[in-house]
Amino acid sequence: TSTFSEYTVAHAGCVAKINPEAPLDKVCVLSCGASTGMGAALNVAKPKKGSTVAVFGLGAVGLGAAEGARIAGASRIIGIDLNSERFEKAKLFGVTEFINPLDHAKPVQEVIAEKTDGGVDYSIECTGNVKAMVQAFESCHDGWGVAVLVGVPHSDAVFQTSPLNFLTERTLKGTSYGNYKPRSDLPGLVEMYLAK
Numbered sequence: 001t002s003t004f005s006e007y008t009v010a011h012a013g014c015v016a017k018i019n020p021e022a023p024l025d026k027v028c029v030l031s032c033g034a035s036t037g038m039g040a041a042l043n044v045a046k047p048k049k050g051s052t053v054a055v056f057g058l059g060a061v062g063l064g065a066a067e068g069a070r071i072a073g074a075s076r077i078i079g080i081d082l083n084s085e086r087f088e089k090a091k092l093f094g095v096t097e098f099i100n101p102l103d104h105a106k107p108v109q110e111v112i113a114e115k116t117d118g119g120v121d122y123s124i125e126c127t128g129n130v131k132a133m134v135q136a137f138e139s140c141h142d143g144w145g146v147a148v149l150v151g152v153p154h155s156d157a158v159f160q161t162s163p164l165n166f167l168t169e170r171t172l173k174g175t176s177y178g179n180y181k182p183r184s185d186l187p188g189l190v191e192m193y194l195a196k
Contacts, residue, residue, distance in 0.1 A: 016186040022194060029060065030189045031182070037064025037126055038189070039178015040150045042072060045122040049073030054112055054120040055095070056136045057127035058086040061150055063093045064178075065124040070094025078120065080108060080132075101135075109138040116141070123147045130157040137161060142168040149174045 018027065037060070045068075047053050053069040055062050058081040069077050070093065079087060079095035087098040097115070101108040113119050119141035125133045128151030137147040138161060147170065166172075180186070 013183065016183045018187050018190040019194060022190045027190050027193055030186060030193065032177070033060030034064040034067070035180055035186070035189055036150060036175075036178045037061040037066070037124070038068035038071075039064075039180045039185075040124050040126070040148050040175050041065045041068025041122075041178075043179040044173055044175045045069075045124055045146055045148045047072045047074045047122045050075045051121040052076040052078070052116055054078045054080060054123040054136065054139055056080045056123065056125040056132045057129075057151065058083075058090045058095070059126065062124075062126035063090060065126055065150070066090060066093040066095050068178075069122070069124075074122075076116075076120075078112065078115070080112075080135075107135065107138075109135045112139040118142065119145050121145060125149050125151055127151045128153050130159055133159055134161050137170065137172055138165060140170045142170065144169065146171045146173065150178070 041047065047069050051074050053074045055065045055077065058079050066077050066079060076097065077095045078097045078099060079090045080099045080101065082100060082102055084100045099108060099111055104111050120139055121141060121144065123136040123139050125136035130153045133149050140147050
């Protein structure tokens with residue numbers, strides 16, 4: 001529950017009991033942003049050790065996705081964002097390379113394909129921008145690439161790509177809250193944080 005109130009009434013099914021040793025000013029971000037991104041990586045994309053992952057958007061959700069890819073053992077994590085100032089902070093979450101699409105004359109999916117010999121193994125879109133969603137999907141390698149859409153687009157958004165992108169065996173998935181079940185999974189995320 002996002003609120004500035006001192007007290008909140010919530011349904012018991014929406015409350016998760018966590019370790020009382022956890023600093024609330026730190027673990028509060030686990031209830032949405034960080035866990036959504038981390039779950040998109042660990043629970044939905046499921047990158048294999050040594051794989052290449054692209055993360056579109058390096059806000060809270062994107063940093064969570066990068067952290068999830070790092071925990072899974074990805075060897076290359078490419079952060080894509082229009083704000084180059086986010087790149088230094090993203091290194092702390094496992095991002096190894098950065099691309100600002102504004103720095104290139106060609107579409108970012110073509111830049112990624114050139115840097116990765118055909119595309120990434122996994123991409124995770126964390127912006128809610130439908131153009132970035134298409135770019136994330138099209139940046140995946142033919143034959144095995146998996147794209148996970150996390151960001152919520154506006155209600156009129158239309159995802160448009162060539163049907164050939166599916167026929168070449170790319171996979172497109174979506175997730176809400178990173179496929180975590182807050183009541184049962186949030187306490188485990190808190191324990192991961194406490195274990196550093």
